[in-house]
Amino acid sequence: MNRTIVRLTARGMLGGRRVWLLAALALLLVGIAVLARVLVPVSDADAAALLQGVSFATFLPLFGLIVGTGAIAPEIDDGSIVHLLSKPVSRHTIVQSKLAVAVGATVVFAVLPTMLAAVVLGAGPSTVLAFGAGALAAGAVYSVAFLLLSILTRHAVIIGLLYALMWESLVGSFVPGARNLSVQQWALSVTGSIAPPGLVTANVALGLACALIVGVLVAATWYAGSRLRVLTLAAEE
Amino acid sequence: MTQPEASPAGVIHNIGYRAYDGERLPRRGVALALYSHTLRGVFGLGRAARSKVVPFGMVAVMLVPAIVLSVVSVVMAGQGMIAEPVLPYTRYAMVTQAAVAIFVAVAAPQAVSLDLRFHTLPLYLSRPLERVDYVRAKLAALATAVFLLLAAPLLVMYLGALAAGFDAGTQTVELLQALAGAVLFAAVLSGIGLVIASLTARRGFGVAAIMTVLALSYAVVTSMQALVGFEAGDMTTAGWIGLFSPMTLVDGVQVWAFGVETSSPAGPPEGVAGAAFPVVTLGVVALTYLALSARYRKVRL
Numbered sequence: 413m414n415r416t417i418v419r420l421t422a423r424g425m426l427g428g429r430r431v432w433l434l435a436a437l438a439l440l441l442v443g444i445a446v447l448a449r450v451l452v453p454v455s456d457a458d459a460a461a462l463l464q465g466v467s468f469a470t471f472l473p474l475f476g477l478i479v480g481t482g483a484i485a486p487e488i489d490d491g492s493i494v495h496l497l498s499k500p501v502s503r504h505t506i507v508q509s510k511l512a513v514a515v516g517a518t519v520v521f522a523v524l525p526t527m528l529a530a531v532v533l534g535a536g537p538s539t540v541l542a543f544g545a546g547a548l549a550a551g552a553v554y555s556v557a558f559l560l561l562s563i564l565t566r567h568a569v570i571i572g573l574l575y576a577l578m579w580e581s582l583v584g585s586f587v588p589g590a591r592n593l594s595v596q597q598w599a600l601s602v603t604g605s606i607a608p609p610g611l612v613t614a615n616v617a618l619g620l621a622c623a624l625i626v627g628v629l630v631a632a633t634w635y636a637g638s639r640l641r642v643l644t645l646a647a648e649e
Numbered sequence: 650m651t652q653p654e655a656s657p658a659g660v661i662h663n664i665g666y667r668a669y670d671g672e673r674l675p676r677r678g679v680a681l682a683l684y685s686h687t688l689r690g691v692f693g694l695g696r697a698a699r700s701k702v703v704p705f706g707m708v709a710v711m712l713v714p715a716i717v718l719s720v721v722s723v724v725m726a727g728q729g730m731i732a733e734p735v736l737p738y739t740r741y742a743m744v745t746q747a748a749v750a751i752f753v754a755v756a757a758p759q760a761v762s763l764d765l766r767f768h769t770l771p772l773y774l775s776r777p778l779e780r781v782d783y784v785r786a787k788l789a790a791l792a793t794a795v796f797l798l799l800a801a802p803l804l805v806m807y808l809g810a811l812a813a814g815f816d817a818g819t820q821t822v823e824l825l826q827a828l829a830g831a832v833l834f835a836a837v838l839s840g841i842g843l844v845i846a847s848l849t850a851r852r853g854f855g856v857a858a859i860m861t862v863l864a865l866s867y868a869v870v871t872s873m874q875a876l877v878g879f880e881a882g883d884m885t886t887a888g889w890i891g892l893f894s895p896m897t898l899v900d901g902v903q904v905w906a907f908g909v910e911t912s913s914p915a916g917p918p919e920g921v922a923g924a925a926f927p928v929v930t931l932g933v934v935a936l937t938y939l940a941l942s943a944r945y946r947k948v949r950l
Contacts, residue, residue, distance in 0.1 A: 437861070444869055451873075452881035462872050470868035474861045485853055569853040570703055570755055573860055577747050578710075 414501055417509035425482050438525040441471055445529035459533035460611045463543055467526045468596055472547060473576035475522045476554020481569050483510040485562035491645055504637030511556055518551035539607050546603030549625050553595045556629055560636040591615040598625050676777040680786045687790035691756040707752040711745055715802030719809020726813035734810050738803050738827030739903045742834050743912030746896045750863040752798055757842030758855030760787050766850040784941045791839035799831035830903040833930055837895050840937030847944050870894035874914035887915035892929055901926035
């Protein structure tokens with residue numbers, strides 16, 4: 413970790429009006445929960461379904477996409493990454509520092525709002541904790557995966573979108589085997605293990621999910637660092 | 650000795666290029682050229698092969714279910730099991746809404762963000778083109794692209810329905826209804842997409858922002874509709890929630906105007922109250938046009 417890189421990345425990602433846009437997204441999530449609570453009596457099952465449908469299926473992938481690519485893609489895009497790469501700092505350190513900012517932003521603007529939404533919806537402490545843990549797992553994996561993707565290709569946002577919205581929802585609903593490769597299902601498995609039984613159903617066993625989450629986190633962080641060592645700044649298409 | 654007057658006045662060094670003395674196209678011609686250039690660019694025509702992957706990938710994603718449905722229609726009608734298509738035409742856009750949203754999210758920044766990033770606007774505006782022409786050409790091009798994306802699978806399904814021997818009159822009416830819906834989808838989605846894309850010069854941010862708005866609003870609205878409509882049994886309130894996402898909004902117009910089946914958990918209120926859906930839809934289209942005009946009136950060149 414390098415504090416200067418953390419500071420500069422945080423400024424690039426959260427500086428100016430961007431922090432307000434991210435805060436507005438977080439507020440939207442909590443606002444939905446408040447609205448649902450006001451409009452109808454919400455049972456625990458309803459709360460879980462709403463959090464799964466909005467937060468896990470849509471909000472977390474999109475948020476991970478924004479912060480994961482936002483941590484490094486703009487610098488690669490406009491070429492200013494060379495100033496960073498020319499400093500005597502390990503490329504792995506650069507990746508870890510940027511990742512720390514992305515995960516930190518995810519915790520503040522996605523994980524905590526998800527937990528807050530669960531509290532607003534009247535869920536019990538174990539359910540709140542379960543959704544917090546699941547959201548943290550999903551947010552961290554999405555961040556690192558999309559950070560790696562933006563080092564690998566300039567079309568990281570588009571490929572990430574195709575994965576998050578086509579693979580996880582469409583392919584997953586037709587091809588059951590695809591669910592094993594769905595970050596959302598891994599996170600749901602973590603949530604389901606903490607939440608009261610029967611509230612959340614996951615298609616992946618807990619052991620496999622945990623192994624995949626940790627494995628992807630470690631492997632993708634390492635691979636992102638080693639890809640950054642051999643980064644070539646391609647010309648505009 | 651040659652006379653200095655023989656060479657044109659004001660020329661420092663004449664290297665012999667011929668001036669263009671043909672007809673110069675008026676403002677309209679420039680706008681038309683910009684329109685066709687944008688429309689081609691959205692589909693990646695005239696660009697590198699990898700720029701064609703996503704647009705044509707989405708076209709394929711849109712077409713494959715339509716082809717499958719057509720085959721199903723023909724086979725099942727041959728066995729006398731059905732007398733109308735399995736999926737109504739008007740529901741097709743909603744069923745494939747993820748692909749439509751991705752197409753818009755990729756196409757809108759391609760249409761406007763690159764002009765901002767590479768400062769090509771001064772070059773356009775140094776021609777007879779006015780700023781409103783730029784906005785209109787870009788809007789029209791993107792709307793045309795989205796309409797083509799939506800209309801192609803409908804036509805495939807229509808041909809399949811005719812081949813299956815369904816009642817041609819009914820099928821034609823239903824197709825025209827769905828095409829009218831497709832026009833609204835195209836106008837609303839391209840307007841929203843372009844407004845967001847015109848705020849950033851970075852394509853990646855534009856794609857992510859448009860996708861966030863379209864996908865998140867859809868997820869929020871359908872989840873809330875399911876909760877309010879099915880769990881609490883308040884279908885009227887659930888119907889009104891449909892106003893807050895572009896896809897369910899236009900779907901509501903189709904349901905209200907043509908009396909077709911809704912694709913979201915709850916349809917719009919019936920009767921006069923449901924007229925809010927077309928009114929809001931037209932309002933959104935007008936508002937995005939005004940917002941884009943305002944955006945380009947003050948754009949920094």
